Amino acid sequence: MATRTAAERREEARQAFDAYFAECPSRKLLDRLSDKWVTLVLTALEDGPRRYSDLARRIAGVSQKMLTQTLRGLERDGLVTRTLTPSVPVRVDYALTPLGESLMPLVSAIKGWAERHIEDVEEARRRYDACPGA
Amino acid sequence: MATRTAAERREEARQAFDAYFAECPSRKLLDRLSDKWVTLVLTALEDGPRRYSDLARRIAGVSQKMLTQTLRGLERDGLVTRTLTPSVPVRVDYALTPLGESLMPLVSAIKGWAERHIEDVEEARRRYDACPGA
DNA sequence: CCGTATCCTCCTCGATACTG
């Protein structure tokens, strides 16, 4: 009888892996970019600062909760700045930081690959779905 | 009284947006790459074909369900091939397709940015968390 | 105008058990 069962060993491995993941830079970046709204907010800001309500209008379909949550996250990560003007009513502007701007070429690269190759993916998908038996 | 309430207009916008999203190539790619296991499987395959059990061992912590699900998805998208050898017991090999290989530089680019800038992000995060009142 | 707080609903993912 072993000191650990197979399940215990797997669980152990999973936890070690999660810990490894929490420390993996690429993973962190992917997690950020993969968020549904992050890239949209970033691209909405690439031409200059935008007001909160402006962003809400440009990114149609986003809920207040998600927009605020996304902006807070990006601000926390140092990718965007939040500038509050204490007029009445209040006015808040968001803008990309240099760090945020340095991320944009990456987004373009992704966009580029997708545009060049997505048709191949679609095609492969159709072929795969068309042949249930093989 | 308007023909549509604000809520209805938002819902309408959300649906239109979801439809737009379903057609957005960059989005599709990001959704694929953002998956927890996808990049791991891809990098595990970059040095050549691997057997199913080999992948399961190399990618510690992955469940059978997730590994199979990930591989199926990648196969469907034409990024990996699945080769079944009908010996006893069965043997199955997975490998990157040319399309899958063309994606690897992108993964490297992400890795590169992350390694160069993740420290800045961490730093920004610490600063943000340290100052609750500003 | 710019949020925060609460509730509630999918939907993903892991665990487990079984098959060719």
Next chain:
DNA sequence: CAGTATCGAGGAGGATACGG
């Protein structure tokens, strides 16, 4: 060895209502 089937917990995200 290489999967499939089923179930249940947990989190992400939307709707709604309220606050500075």
